[in-house]
Amino acid sequence: MKTIRKIGAVLRQFTATQPEHSTTDLSRAIGNSTSGTHDLVDGLAGIGLLSKVERGRYRLGPLVATLYRALDDSSALTEAARPVMQKLAVDHGETLHLTMHDQGRLLLVEAIEGERPLRVSRDVIGPHLALYQAPPGLLHLAGFSHARLEEWLDAHSRPGGPIASRSRFRSDLTALAEDGFAVGPIMGDDDIVCLAAQVRDHTGRPVAALSMAAPASRHDRQPRAFRNITIEAAERISARLGYKKPS
Amino acid sequence: MKTIRKIGAVLRQFTATQPEHSTTDLSRAIGNSTSGTHDLVDGLAGIGLLSKVERGRYRLGPLVATLYRALDDSSALTEAARPVMQKLAVDHGETLHLTMHDQGRLLLVEAIEGERPLRVSRDVIGPHLALYQAPPGLLHLAGFSHARLEEWLDAHSRPGGPIASRSRFRSDLTALAEDGFAVGPIMGDDDIVCLAAQVRDHTGRPVAALSMAAPASRHDRQPRAFRNITIEAAERISARLGYKKPS
DNA sequence: TGTCTTTTTCCGGCAATACCGGAAAATTGG
DNA sequence: CCAATTTTCCGGTATTGCCGGAAAAAGACA
Structure with a gap:
């Protein structure tokens, strides 16, 4: 599933030392166009894996914490x-x-x-x-x-x-x-x-x-x-x- | 992005009280066919958001912990x-x-x-x-x-x-x-x-x-x-x- | 304040792929 | 051993992800 591999690549850009990225950062990192990357990160923000903190800037979102809590508690x-x-x-x-x-x-x-x-x-x-x-x-x-x-x-x-x-x-x-x-x-x-x-x-x-x-x-x-x-x-x-x- | 909404729906099936699901469970939950769901969860296992623990059974995977660590540390x-x-x-x-x-x-x-x-x-x-x-x-x-x-x-x-x-x-x-x-x-x-x-x-x-x-x-x-x-x-x-x- | 540059956002079209049917393989229960 | 159920596989097609291009927004500079 090509889309899923791109999602993995996008998510792994977010680290403790680089917790915030712009659309342009991410499009360079995954080799997509800026508009294609924008569609992708907007979708990820929609489900909560990312969070849009400012115009064009994203961080990891609440679904990460929700899933981790489920993982850790179980x-x-x-x-x-x-x-x-x-x-x-x-x-x-x-x-x-x-x-x-x-x-x-x-x-x-x-x-x-x-x-x-x-x-x-x-x-x-x-x-x-x-x-x-x-x-x-x-x-x-x-x-x-x-x-x-x-x-x-x-x-x-x-x-x-x-x-x-x-x-x-x-x-x-x-x-x-x-x-x-x-x-x-x-x-x-x-x-x-x-x-x-x-x-x-x-x-x-x-x-x-x-x-x-x-x-x-x-x-x-x-x-x-x-x-x-x-x-x-x-x-x-x-x-x-x-x-x-x-x- | 329809695929991303399905990914969100799949991931949210995993909770502290229901940490493990079969392919059939998940296909019913998201309204996909079993083969379509299998492709999807196999892809999620490939990037680490899920982990295949047995034949046809999945749990949340190491990328969840990795992303949470990045979220929490930052x-x-x-x-x-x-x-x-x-x-x-x-x-x-x-x-x-x-x-x-x-x-x-x-x-x-x-x-x-x-x-x-x-x-x-x-x-x-x-x-x-x-x-x-x-x-x-x-x-x-x-x-x-x-x-x-x-x-x-x-x-x-x-x-x-x-x-x-x-x-x-x-x-x-x-x-x-x-x-x-x-x-x-x-x-x-x-x-x-x-x-x-x-x-x-x-x-x-x-x-x-x-x-x-x-x-x-x-x-x-x-x-x-x-x-x-x-x-x-x-x-x-x-x-x-x-x-x-x-x- | 205006202009220029860069980035972001939007959206319709098309090429790529997600999704499925159907069959084979594997597993479970009797 | 057999039947039932689930999982896995894979090629074809319907769906959609991705993009180009343009509009909008923001920042930098004079």
Whole structure:
């Protein structure tokens, strides 16, 4: 459906850093004429996916909030994860994220910032990161099928880029998949350690990643404790989703 | 754009109480053939607005969360309101809601549940309420233009219904508009008192309603205090949005 | 204030595609 | 295993999305 693909392209122009666009902006972005784009965005404003804030200027509209509320309220994942994350935050005081993925980037489902004087910002994890740039993203990649991973690599690797060897990258991911766990920096920043553990649904399918981010100085004093805490919390969320771990 | 109106109709079938639909469900809801509906939902799944969870079964998809994150992170309203609501919650311990409206129903932007042993649930305010059924909704209606209010009344009033007299209802709303404040039960439940105050943007336009909900027994001991607290908090949010109250 | 430039809005026509019928495939229930 | 129902697929056609071009609106500048 060509119209639907254009709708997707238009909607994805709206981001936290660029929340408002003119008709001319959007027509350039999607390669339509200004009058064709005008018809399209006017239609989207009519159903509430966009909102016309001034003459020729648009923002995301109330239907986005309505749909998100429906998504969030019905989500077994957020229902299962929220109490576990809240308890973990109280017990350990470190920054927590629950993520999925969308179009090769991290999708933040839930974030709780730590309470300690020295803490990692909740904003370190989000759609500004490509999947390979943080441990939760690597876990999502580890859950991809072979074909889907090839497609992702085709889109994201280049000579001289961060993924030097495809075969090495694939075998690293295989090891992560076996562990259901990844640990490392975020975007190469060695002052922060991020630990991510797989969350599975009732069928055993990986659906999300729970991660804890702490200053490296705190993590390095008790690395095994940090690892165990993260894995156990992810297992508790998975259990609440109906997953039974094989003996 | 006929296709876009169908997309709106399909997306609005997904609610917290009915988060998953089959192709046949959706074709009945929008009056398309099953094959036509299949093409449509397959297209929506392709861009991420829906997600195909099983053969022929769909839920809201990751693009909804992505767009909501963009909406929420860029929203001057949530940025202005959150710290004020958090302080109010700490200081007074009552349940708070910030609402807008969408298609004649309340749209929940932010909710903080009270901390006291006896408290009102955060779920009392949401899209299950038509605007006339709670004080924040009445404030939204009070902000409607004459034409838009007539349209809403055409859609929502009926002989023997809750709006017995249109002219009486309109003059009640005019009084609320002058006050920028409404107080009353939620859906006629007299054990709860809900107080709502208008939030304005930098141009003075009403954009949201802040409300506090408390057990009637607590409210009735100090009704003027509750009213003042609610109005002052809404004024603080409005000020943070750049609104300057006329002297 | 007037002029020029740019952007937005509007609308009818036509080329592109959304929608459908019908059949094959898949699933469920008995 | 069979019947019933639903889903999926795909080519053709009726419908509509998209556009050109012009009018309207807004901003910048002198």
